Amino acid sequence: MSNDERRNTGKEKIMDVxxxxxxxxxxxxxxxxxxxETLFAEIWTRDIISMRDKRILLLGMIAAQGEATTFKIQTKAAIKRGDLNAEEIRELHLFIAQYCGYPKAAAMLFPMxxxxxxxxxDLEKAKESGAE
Structure with a gap:
């Protein structure tokens, strides 16, 4: 695959993710x-691990680093894509608190x-406009 093809594949995948x-x-x-060209065109497109599993793993790694802003971005994407629902995200947050610590988990609460x-x-707007 050429760099241009990899870039286009990466662009499509980042928009999906x-x-x-x-x-x-x-x-x-x-x-x-x-x-x-690498992360999105070659890694995110692999299907051995499901998107849901990738998202759960990613949320855990982001939480462990204390990255509340990135946690928010990934949480929103997970819900909009249907990878996880609000109840599952909250349960994951509770689990994260046990292993990453309460201060880091507390910092994720409001952004989450x-x-x-x-x-x-966003999902309600899309449903109203018929663009699910």
């Missing part, structure tokens, strides 16, 4: 080019609930 809620980086910046509310609103 983030349920259309990200801006695809412009071509020409090495970090974003490599991210699209914001993401759940935003994703629910």
């Amino acid at each position: 983030y349920a259309g809620d990200v801006v695809v980086p412009e071509q020409g910046y090495a970090f974003s080019d490599i991210m699209l 609930e914001e993401a759940i509310a935003e994703a629910t609103k």
Whole structure:
């Protein structure tokens, strides 16, 4: 696959992974080019592990690092894509607290609930407009 094909595959996959809620980086910046051509075109497209499993693993790793903003982004995408529902996200958060610690989990709580509310609103809008 050529770099252009890998980039296009990566662009499609990043839009899928983030349920259309990200801006695809412009071509020409090495970090974003490599991210699209490798992480999204080659890693996220592998189907040995389900998208749901990847998302759960990713949420755990992000929580362990204390990255509340990224946790919110991933939570919203997980709900919008149907990988996880709000109840499952909250249960995962409870589990994360036991292994990552309460301070890190507490920092995720508000962003997580914001993401759940935003994703629910987006899904309701999409349903109303008939674009599920």
